Amino acid sequence: MVRTGDLNYKQALSNSMTLSAGVPVHSDDALRQSKISVIVFTSLVCRAAIEGGLSPEEAYALGDSYIQAAESAKTLDDLNPLSLMMYDDFIRRVHKCRTNPKLSRPVQQCVDYIEMHLDQKIRASDLAPVVGYTEYYLTHKFKAETGLCINDYIKFAKIERAKVLLKSTDQTVQEIAASLCFSTRNYFSRVFLAVTGQTPIQYREG
Numbered sequence: 001m002v003r004t005g006d007l008n009y010k011q012a013l014s015n016s017m018t019l020s021a022g023v024p025v026h027s028d029d030a031l032r033q034s035k036i037s038v039i040v041f042t043s044l045v046c047r048a049a050i051e052g053g054l055s056p057e058e059a060y061a062l063g064d065s066y067i068q069a070a071e072s073a074k075t076l077d078d079l080n081p082l083s084l085m086m087y088d089d090f091i092r093r094v095h096k097c098r099t100n101p102k103l104s105r106p107v108q109q110c111v112d113y114i115e116m117h118l119d120q121k122i123r124a125s126d127l128a129p130v131v132g133y134t135e136y137y138l139t140h141k142f143k144a145e146t147g148l149c150i151n152d153y154i155k156f157a158k159i160e161r162a163k164v165l166l167k168s169t170d171q172t173v174q175e176i177a178a179s180l181c182f183s184t185r186n187y188f189s190r191v192f193l194a195v196t197g198q199t200p201i202q203y204r205e206g
Helices: 010-016 030-051 055-074 075-098 105-116 124-131 133-146 152-169 173-179 185-196 200-205
Strands: none
Touching: 030 055, 030 075, 030 124, 055 075, 055 105, 075 105, 075 152, 105 124, 105 152, 124 133, 124 152, 133 152, 133 200, 152 173, 152 185, 152 200, 173 185, 185 200
């Protein structure tokens, strides 16, 4: 499902969890054992994502960030949501790159950059040097290929990440807004409502 970017994965993933308790590492430390399972799972998912068309650069950087998050987890409660969040993240990225095969390499580079920097404030002026274009040329090319201006694309990408965080973590709306570099919780909620038709709380409870 990662390889094909199949978004209808949730039931299959739920079923698979009854088949195995994870990597059979015999340890008295339950947290260490769970960390190993998450790290191995992330490595397998990363490999499948590359086979599905995700660029190795993006896949490895993303995998490393989740592995680092797993290593940093202090409790099982910190660790448990990571697998689902990681799996969903990879599948969405593969789905996106498989459904946008006509993007030129520079625009795809911009899309990859946006996805990897959702925790930062991103502007067209940040993207132009990445691909060696003027800001004016890039904004026109990006809209021509994606159908969205760069700012709207960034907003939509951040809301997609917010949806993952709302469903797979216990972070508050305020914390999620801050992690995605929205200036205020109210602004984040307004953008979320405009994109999804629901408030963040309604989405989380739905």
